[in-house]
Amino acid sequence: MSSVISFASRQQSSDTPRNLGLAVLPIKPGSMISRWASYPAIPSRMVTKMVDLRSDTVTKPTEAMRAAMANAEVDDDVLGYDPSALRLETEMAKITGKEAGLFVPSGTMGNLISVLVHCNIRGSEVILGNNSHIHIYENGGISTIGGVHPRTVKNNEDGTMDIDLIEAAIRDPRGEIVYPTTRLICLENSQANCGGRCLSVEYTDKVGELAKKHGLKLHIDGARIFNASVALGVPVSRLVQDADSVSVCLSKGIGAPVGSVIVGSKSFIAKARILRKTLGGGMRQVGILCAAALVAFQENVSKLEDDHKKAKMLAEGLNQIKGLRLNVAAVETNIVSTLIAKVLKCEKVSSALQLGLENIFRRSRGHKNHSRNAVQELGTAWYTCNARESNQVHEDVYIHSHLILSSSLIFFTTFSIRVVLHHQISASDVQYTLSCFKQALAGVREDTGI
Numbered sequence: 001m002s003s004v005i006s007f008a009s010r011q012q013s014s015d016t017p018r019n020l021g022l023a024v025l026p027i028k029p030g031s032m033i034s035r036w037a038s039y040p041a042i043p044s045r046m047v048t049k050m051v052d053l054r055s056d057t058v059t060k061p062t063e064a065m066r067a068a069m070a071n072a073e074v075d076d077d078v079l080g081y082d083p084s085a086l087r088l089e090t091e092m093a094k095i096t097g098k099e100a101g102l103f104v105p106s107g108t109m110g111n112l113i114s115v116l117v118h119c120n121i122r123g124s125e126v127i128l129g130n131n132s133h134i135h136i137y138e139n140g141g142i143s144t145i146g147g148v149h150p151r152t153v154k155n156n157e158d159g160t161m162d163i164d165l166i167e168a169a170i171r172d173p174r175g176e177i178v179y180p181t182t183r184l185i186c187l188e189n190s191q192a193n194c195g196g197r198c199l200s201v202e203y204t205d206k207v208g209e210l211a212k213k214h215g216l217k218l219h220i221d222g223a224r225i226f227n228a229s230v231a232l233g234v235p236v237s238r239l240v241q242d243a244d245s246v247s248v249c250l251s252k253g254i255g256a257p258v259g260s261v262i263v264g265s266k267s268f269i270a271k272a273r274i275l276r277k278t279l280g281g282g283m284r285q286v287g288i289l290c291a292a293a294l295v296a297f298q299e300n301v302s303k304l305e306d307d308h309k310k311a312k313m314l315a316e317g318l319n320q321i322k323g324l325r326l327n328v329a330a331v332e333t334n335i336v337s338t339l340i341a342k343v344l345k346c347e348k349v350s351s352a353l354q355l356g357l358e359n360i361f362r363r364s365r366g367h368k369n370h371s372r373n374a375v376q377e378l379g380t381a382w383y384t385c386n387a388r389e390s391n392q393v394h395e396d397v398y399i400h401s402h403l404i405l406s407s408s409l410i411f412f413t414t415f416s417i418r419v420v421l422h423h424q425i426s427a428s429d430v431q432y433t434l435s436c437f438k439q440a441l442a443g444v445r446e447d448t449g450i
């Protein structure tokens with residue numbers, strides 16, 4: 001299996017979707033496939049229930065958000081006159097305790113602009129986590145577009161980087177004839193790839209002190225800073241007190257459809273505004289998007305605590321299922337990462353999963369043939385897993401899922417599972433998800449050690 005298998009277009013009768021959009025990524029022995037390699041489109045009509053746990057980015061705008069968008073007061077934001085954008089930016093600056101804010105189309109652009117403002121001389125170096133979003137998932141934009149050199153420091157399981165390792169990574173200015181020049185440290189809070197762990201205020205302060213001591217700037221990728229703030233019980237402004245800039249995503253835990261706001265000093269934002277235009281991120285009547293974000297703030301910040309509780313509930317349930325292992329205590333916010341336990345007997349697990357999936361598929365109303373195809377495709381995927389065993393490759397096996405859980409689909413790709421809670425996942429969705437997992441793993445036997 002070397003290419004994406006799509007279940008699309010198998011059924012083209014008028015009452016079934018032409019493009020079911022489910023894609024199974026190949027499971028290559030010994031390889032981990034990035035969860036970003038492909039997201040399946042969600043089939044809209046074939047399922048009776050859809051629990052979409054891929055990410056908190058998948059939320060749909062609520063009625064109130066849509067109404068706000070329709071009625072938004074707007075003007076040309078590139079000229080700086082859009083009242084809704086100004087309101088959102090002012091609000092965000094206030095909440096984060098910074099002088100000014102700027103709406104940008106995405107978290108990626110927010111981080112890129114921030115890094116580029118702080119590292120405005122080519123050959124600057126930024127210290128950042130080896131598991132950080134900026135380093136892994138942003139196309140290396142800081143290098144390719146900004147000429148900024150990344151110096152990674154290992155992220156610990158809790159998302160921190162050891163302070164002494166950060167300090168050791170700072171270049172000695174006396175070596176500037178050969179070294180790049182360190183200008184910036186980046187933190188991420190919460191740290192997505194470490195399971196949404198939060199960086200404490202004490203830790204952030206220490207990094208802030210270190211940055212000041214060495215004349216460096218501190219940027220925080222605060223895509224989920226509100227999740228961190230709620231989980232830690234610390235106001236966002238306190239959490240980012242020492243940061244020279246913060247990029248806050250509106251379309252993650254907050255649940256707005258589009259955008260991020262970067263905050264910092266007035267002079268930082270003035271430079272950021274120019275860069276935003278350079279990058280094509282200046283948008284005219286952008287108040288339409290900002291109006292939805294303002295509603296999202298009102299509606300959803302207060303729900304984050306509940307999202308975290310549901311994540312914990314899910315984690316506790318998953319941890320009780322044979323074959324799944326996770327550190328429940330590490331679930332601090334809305335992200336739950338779990339692993340299929342080590343050294344699986346692939347054959348047993350694959351048949352158990354297949355059986356469980358088949359049961360789930362059967363429950364979907366109609367579309368039985370299609371479901372059968374889905375099972376067969378999954379079976380093919382599991383075959384690769386079996387091949388590992390026949391090759392005597394008793395490696396650690398993980399199952400990774402984009403986990404669009406529904407009554408008819410479970411989407412497995414590689415070998416670890418990440419689920420993300422958000423305001424459109426209910427407590428009963430969590431129970432349903434657990435029941436799907438239980439069913440899928442029902443055949444896992446005690447004596448396999450999993």
Ligand SMILES: Cc1ncc(COP(=O)(O)O)c(C=O)c1O
Nearest residue numbers: 106107108109133188192221223
């Ligand atoms: C921690 C973190 N930072 C930045 C981003 C980038 O945001 P966007 O997808 O809006 O570019 C993401 C996206 O998921 C993220 O998780």
